[in-house]
Amino acid sequence: MEELAVAIGKNIREKRRANGLSQDRFALVAGIDRSYMGRIERGEVSITIEMLYRIAATLQCEPITLLPKMSSIRLPKEGLNNCRYSSTLT
Template identity: 65%
Template sequence: MHQLAKALGQKIRIQRKAKGFSQDALALSCGLDRSYMGRIERGEVSITVEKLYRIASVLECEPHFLLPESLSLHELASDLAASN
């Protein structure tokens, strides 16, 4: 799922910058640690649905807007195999 987390993080970063938030400001507004927000944007962690909704709310967008385009089953299977 690393590819999925990475793609999600990239979309969050793009939307954050489009809305004019610094990483610190977004993290503070979401009630998250700045270093954790950095890890989210780099795709180093998988976030809960609750955090996705919280981030989307602060960024004034629908949560599905932050989700990456669907990955193929082959890409997901390869990613899962690599993480095990």
């Protein structure tokens, strides 16, 4: 799901910049290590739901606004075939 991490990171970066915050300042206010924040924005790490909510709270937005639309992300097909509900998912 590297593509998803990259898309989330891009959305976070855009929202942070729109709020006029430097990465350093944002990381400080959010209580996140600056280098880790950089890795999040570059999509090098997948974040937890808790971290998504912390970032959204700092940006004063709803977490869903940081998530990409499903149609813009290619989901892996492997694993879906083993799901008994796969016909409703594809």
